[in-house]
Amino acid sequence: MGKILSYLAVYALVYGFYVVFSGATSAFSLILGAVGSLLVSLIVKPLIVSRELKLADIKRLGYLIYYYIYYMTVAEVRAHLGIAKIVLSRKLKISPAIVKVPYYVSSSYGMTLIAGSITNTPGTVVVQVDTQRKFLYVHWLVATTFEPEKARESISSEFEKFAQKIFG
Amino acid sequence: MSDPTSLMFTTIFICLTVNIGMSLYGIFVRPSLVKKFIALTIFSDTLNCFAIALGFRRVVGSYPSIAVLAALPESPEQLSQLASTAVDPLPQALVLTAVVIGLAVYMFLAGLILMYYRYYKTTHVEVARGGRVG
Amino acid sequence: MRTREVVIAVSVAAMVVLLAYAIEVGGLGPIAPQRIRDLAATYLINTYNPWNITLSSLSLEAVTAIVWDYRGIDTFFETSVLFVAIVGVTSLLRGFREKTGLSSAGLSEIVKTSTKVLAPLILVAGVAIALHGHLTPGGGFQGGSFIAVLFILLSVTFSLDYAISYGISSRKLLALRSGGLIGILVTSLALLIASLILGVNSYIFQNMAREGAPLSMPSWFLDRPTGGTLIWFNTFEALAVAAGISLAFLVLSLREEEVEEALGQVEWYE
Numbered sequence: 086m087g088k089i090l091s092y093l094a095v096y097a098l099v100y101g102f103y104v105v106f107s108g109a110t111s112a113f114s115l116i117l118g119a120v121g122s123l124l125v126s127l128i129v130k131p132l133i134v135s136r137e138l139k140l141a142d143i144k145r146l147g148y149l150i151y152y153y154i155y156y157m158t159v160a161e162v163r164a165h166l167g168i169a170k171i172v173l174s175r176k177l178k179i180s181p182a183i184v185k186v187p188y189y190v191s192s193s194y195g196m197t198l199i200a201g202s203i204t205n206t207p208g209t210v211v212v213q214v215d216t217q218r219k220f221l222y223v224h225w226l227v228a229t230t231f232e233p234e235k236a237r238e239s240i241s242s243e244f245e246k247f248a249q250k251i252f253g
Numbered sequence: 254m255s256d257p258t259s260l261m262f263t264t265i266f267i268c269l270t271v272n273i274g275m276s277l278y279g280i281f282v283r284p285s286l287v288k289k290f291i292a293l294t295i296f297s298d299t300l301n302c303f304a305i306a307l308g309f310r311r312v313v314g315s316y317p318s319i320a321v322l323a324a325l326p327e328s329p330e331q332l333s334q335l336a337s338t339a340v341d342p343l344p345q346a347l348v349l350t351a352v353v354i355g356l357a358v359y360m361f362l363a364g365l366i367l368m369y370y371r372y373y374k375t376t377h378v379e380v381a382r383g384g385r386v387g
Numbered sequence: 388m389r390t391r392e393v394v395i396a397v398s399v400a401a402m403v404v405l406l407a408y409a410i411e412v413g414g415l416g417p418i419a420p421q422r423i424r425d426l427a428a429t430y431l432i433n434t435y436n437p438w439n440i441t442l443s444s445l446s447l448e449a450v451t452a453i454v455w456d457y458r459g460i461d462t463f464f465e466t467s468v469l470f471v472a473i474v475g476v477t478s479l480l481r482g483f484r485e486k487t488g489l490s491s492a493g494l495s496e497i498v499k500t501s502t503k504v505l506a507p508l509i510l511v512a513g514v515a516i517a518l519h520g521h522l523t524p525g526g527g528f529q530g531g532s533f534i535a536v537l538f539i540l541l542s543v544t545f546s547l548d549y550a551i552s553y554g555i556s557s558r559k560l561l562a563l564r565s566g567g568l569i570g571i572l573v574t575s576l577a578l579l580i581a582s583l584i585l586g587v588n589s590y591i592f593q594n595m596a597r598e599g600a601p602l603s604m605p606s607w608f609l610d611r612p613t614g615g616t617l618i619w620f621n622t623f624e625a626l627a628v629a630a631g632i633s634l635a636f637l638v639l640s641l642r643e644e645e646v647e648e649a650l651g652q653v654e655w656y657e
Contacts, residue, residue, distance in 0.1 A: 095507065098507060099507045099508075099510075099511045100511075102507075102508050102511055102512075103511045103512075103514070103515055106508075106511070106512050106515055107515040107519060107523075111609070111610050111611050112609040112610050112611075113608050113609045113610055113611035113613075114518075114519065114611070116609065117518050117608075118514075118515065118518070121511065121514040121515070121518060122511055122514075124514075125507055125510045125511045125514060126507065128510070129506050129507040129510060131553075132503060132506055132553070133503045133504070133506065133507065193496055193499070193500045194500055196496065196497070196500070197496070197497050197500035197501060200497045201497075201501075211497065213495065214495050214496055214497055216496045258419060259418065259419070262418045262419050263410075263411060263418070266407070266410045266411075266418065267407045267410070267411075270403050270406045270407045270410065271403055271407075273403065273406070274399045274400060274402060274403035277399050277402075278395065278396060278399045281395045281399070282392050282395055282396075307415065307416075308423075308427075309419045310419060310420055310421060310422070310423050311419045311420065311421050312421070313421060325435075325447075325612075326435065329436070329438050332431075332432050332435070332436060333432060335431055335432075336428045336431040336432045339423075339431050339449075340423070341423045341424065341427035342427060342430055342431065342434075342449035342450050342453060343426065343427055343430065343453060345450045346449075346450045346453035346454045346458065349450065349454055349526075349528065350454070350461065350462065350465050352528075353465050353466070353468075353469055353528055354465055354468050354469070356469065356632075357468050357469040357471070357472030357473075358472065360472050360473065360476055360632075360635045360639070361472045361475045361476055363476075363639055364475070364476040364479045364480070364635075364638070364639060365479070367639060368479055368480075371646075371650065
């Protein structure tokens with residue numbers, strides 16, 4: 086059951102991307118694409134899904150969509166406003182530094198989501214990751230602290246809350 | 254030379270010619286085989302751009318429609334209208350062939366350069382002739 | 388040495404100036420003419436022309452029709468050149484053996500996970516481009532190159548070790564490549580074999596019915612034309628190109644430990 090669900094999830098991702106990418110509306114494209122996507126998902130499933138999925142995981146998808154909207158409308162805008170304030174002010178009030186930020190999610194997808202979210206908001210860039218000791222090394226434009234836990238509070242705690250819920 | 258289309262095409266062709274000159278200079282003068290290889294790829298890409306640009310055509314006045322068959326044509330008139338606005342497809346098909354054969358040649362050349370490096374521990378051409386580097 | 392470089396530079400510069408002048412005065416013919424040649428117009432009118440099927444290839448895309456129908460034998464030999472080049476690259480290092488456990492570091496975990504997310508999307512985009520080769524710009528070669536990018540990406544971010552242990556080996560890739568070529572060959576001979584059975588005339592690389600050769604490939608699938616042989620050619624070409632480019636990259640990026648045995652047997656000629 087879990088195995089079939091994993092294949093179905095990969096198939097839905099692949100086929101959905103196919104339809105969007107080729108702009109398929111004709112039966113020709115849709116049917117050939119269904120066959121092609123089946124082959125592709127059979128090939129790549131062992132690569133991208135490491136644990137068996139359950140029906141309850143559909144809740145995580147809802148969190149992902151909610152997080153996407155929240156991130157694009159609230160978190161991004163807030164970070165952009167902060168950087169715009171710094172750029173437009175008379176004096177350049179920056180204190181760039183590379184700080185250590187711990188993370189507590191267990192899956193690599195969750196870690197990648199956190200790292201991507203940090204990098205995509207202006208002002209912070211992930212430069213290195215230490216998967217053994219679970220640290221991200223983040224270049225921070227306005228570093229206010231070098232304490233790993235406090236830096237986590239102001240950089241990644243809100244992303245991590247969602248990453249924990251989405252990928253675990 | 255007054256109308257903007259001719260000016261644009263003249264600029265493009267002159268830039269391509271300059272590109273050819275620079276890549277030929279690279280092939281002749283740079284001593285490293287890798288640099289020669291890069292110059293060779295630039296040379297062939299420039300020639301492909303030349304061939305594509307030769308296939309263009311100018312349509313007087315405004316374009317009646319986009320010159321592709323986006324949907325199935327319903328009458329022969331639609332086809333002759335396409336032929337009166339579309340660009341020449343033949344250079345594009347020939348360039349596609351040239352790109353594939355170019356890729357084949359470059360793969361083989363890359364393998365040869367790799368073997369040269371493994372034997373001589375350098376990619377300098379003069380070394381094979383027994384000359385000094387520098 | 389200096390004078391040689393100066394002479395080359397001056398002569399190349401003179402060539403550029405003269406060539407640019409020749410183009411400027413119209414030496415290559417009119418630039419961007421208002422009329423295209425009659426040959427091009429013939430291709431444009433006949434590429435998709437259900438009213439005159441003996442000249443048409445029933446494909447909406449003129450470039451694919453020229454490449455695989457009107458100039459099909461040309462393209463067949465072009466694919467053979469690609470195959471011969473790959474055989475050449477492989478035989479430069481003949482005797483190599485893929486090994487695992489050499490270095491499996493790859494890039495950082497973030498890059499690996501992002502590549503995992505991208506992998507199926509690259510693969511299915513290549514499939515989509517190859518399948519729509521006769522309807523939209525693209526085709527077998529472009530789709531195959533897309534798929535080969537995936538292998539290159541995997542072997543760079545995850546290391547070649549991972550790609551080999553995932554089940555990709557040079558033997559399998561060569562088999563896929565040969566399978567694609569055999570598919571192209573079968574497609575080009577399909578109508579000839581059918582006509583031998585039915586006892587009528589036909590040609591090699593025949594697509595639609597021609598004068599004196601009444602057979603044609605199935606040209607319609609549901610609600611879109613398939614271009615007869617074109618969709619088969621595109622599919623097999625995508626397979627062949629994807630496997631071929633992956634194989635060439637695999638051979639070119641082999642580690643020293645894997646080739647030293649092969650290089651030890653080679654006699655170096657002084």
